[in-house]
Amino acid sequence: MQQQCPVHTQESVNATPQVESDNRPAIDYGGYFEDALNQLKGEGRYRTFKQLERKVGAFPIARDVERNRDVVIWCSNDYLGMGQHQSVLNAMHHALDDLGAGAGGTRNISGNHSVIVDLERELASLHHKDGALVFVCGYVANETTLNTLLSMLPGCVVFSDEKNHASMIQGIRNSRVKKQIFRHNDLAHLEELLKEEPLDTPKLIAFESVYSMDGDIAPIKEVCELAKKYNALTYLDEVHAVGMYGDHGAGVAERDQVMDKVDIIQGTFAKAYGVMGGYIAASREIIDVVRSYASGFIFTTALPPVLAAGALSSVRHLRQSQYERDQQQANVAYLKTRLREEGIPILDSVSHIIPVMVGDPALCKQASDLLLSEHYIYVQPINYPTVPKGGERLRVTPTPLHTREMQDALVAGLKDVFTRLNIRYASACPA
Ligand code: PLP
DSSP states (O other), rough: OOOOOOOOHHHHHTTOOOBBBSSSSSOOOOHHHHHHHHHHHTTTOOOOOOOEEEEETTTTTTEEETTEEEEEEEEOOOTTTTOOHHHHHHHHHHHHHOSSSSOOOOOTOOOOOHHHHHHHHHHHHTTTTTTTEEEHHHHHHHHHHHHHHHSSSTEEEEEETTTTHHHHHHHHEEEEEEEEEOOOOOOEEEEEEHSSSSSSEEEEEEEEEETTTOBBBBBBHHHHHOOOOOEEEEEOOOOOTTTTSTTSOOOOOTTOOOOGGGEEEEEESSSTTOOOEEEEEEOOOHHHHHHHHOOOHHHOOOOOHHHHHHHHHHHHHHOOOOOHHHHHHHHHHHHHHHHHHTTBBBOOOOOSSSEOOOOOHHHHHHHHHHHHHHHHHEEEEOOTTTTTTTOOOOEEEOOOOOOOHHHHHHHHHHHHHHHHTTTTGGGGGGO
C-alpha cells in the first residue's frame, strides 16, 4: 500500500509568513518533512529497524547487535536458508575473484556479462518460456514491466487483485491505463469486471500466486481460464513461491501444471533463492519489448556478476534438490499443528507463511519486543498499512533449518507473551 504524506494546503503555507534576512520568503523544507514523519508517529506507523547480524553457518540464528546476544530469526524471507548455502557462497566467491565487484554499466554499456546471460537462459528453461529478463530487484521487475506493457497496448484495461504488492500497484499507476480492482482471489468478481469490457479491448490480469501477508494462494488455473475466455494476458508474481513450489522450484504455476497458461511469470532472487535481483520469464516478443522499452531495465546498471552467479547457483540447486522444500514443508506442518494445539490464533494459510493474529498494533509491537527481549526470538510486528487495521499480526516463516527445539521454543514464547499481554486465544480469533 502506498505511504501517504500529509497534504499542505496553500492556506497552511500562508498561515506562517516568514522571510529570510535578505527578504526572500522563507520555505520551511525541514518542517514539511518533520510534519510527514510526525503524522506517521502519531498513527503508530513510524518504522524502526532492529540491527541483526547474520553469521554464515548459523542460520537461522543472528546477532541482536543492540543486546549483543544471539536470537532465532522467525520472519526471514530467506525462506530456505539459501543465502548461506555453500554452493551459492562458492559461486559468489568465484565470481567476485574472477569478474570483480560491479557490472561496469547498463546491459547496453558493457554491463552484459556472461553470468547474467546464463542466468536468463536458466530462468527461461525453468519456466518453460522463450526468454527471461533480469532486473536489479523484484520491485523494479514488476513496476517497469507492468508500466511498459500496459502503456504499449492501445486502450488497455488492467485487472488487478486488491491485495497486489506495492510494486505492481505502482507500475499500473504509472501506466495511467484504466484499472479495475477485483476482490482478493474472487473469480466471480473478476469475471463480472472482465465482462464489462469489449472482447477486442486489450486486457491484462495482474495477480500473485502466494500472498505474503495471509499466506493464501491464488486459483491460477481458473484465472487463466477467465483470461482466455475474455482475451486477456496474465501476469503472475511468484515472488513468494519460486524455489519453494513445484518439482523444480518454478513456483505454484509449476505445481499446478499451468505454467504454459501464464503469459508473464515474475520472480525474485531475494527470497527463497537467498540472494538479490528480480526477473520476468515470457514469450520472445514480450521479453524483447520490455528489454527494448522498459526504462527500469534500460537505464540502470546490470545486476553484478557476483549476485547473478549466486542466483544462478541457487536456481540450479533448487531445480534438482527437493530436500529443502520437503524439510520446509515438514517444519511448516509441525509448527502449524503445535500452534493450533496450544490455541495460538493463526490464519488458516495453505502455504509456508503462518500469520499469528494479534489484532492490535500496540499489542503486536509489545509481543514482538517481549519475544525478543525475554525469549531471544525475533518476529517483526506487521501493522497497518501493510495489513488492514485489526489484522495486526506476527508473520512466522519456518525454514528447513529451524530445529524442533527452536519450534517448541517459539510456541512456548508465544504462549507466554499472549498470556502476559492478555491477547485473545484462538477461540475468540476471527478465522
Ligand atoms: N512482489 C512481492 C509480492 C513482494 O512481496 C516483493 C517484496 O518483498 C516484491 C515483489 C519485490 O521483490 P524484491 O524484494 O526482489 O524487490
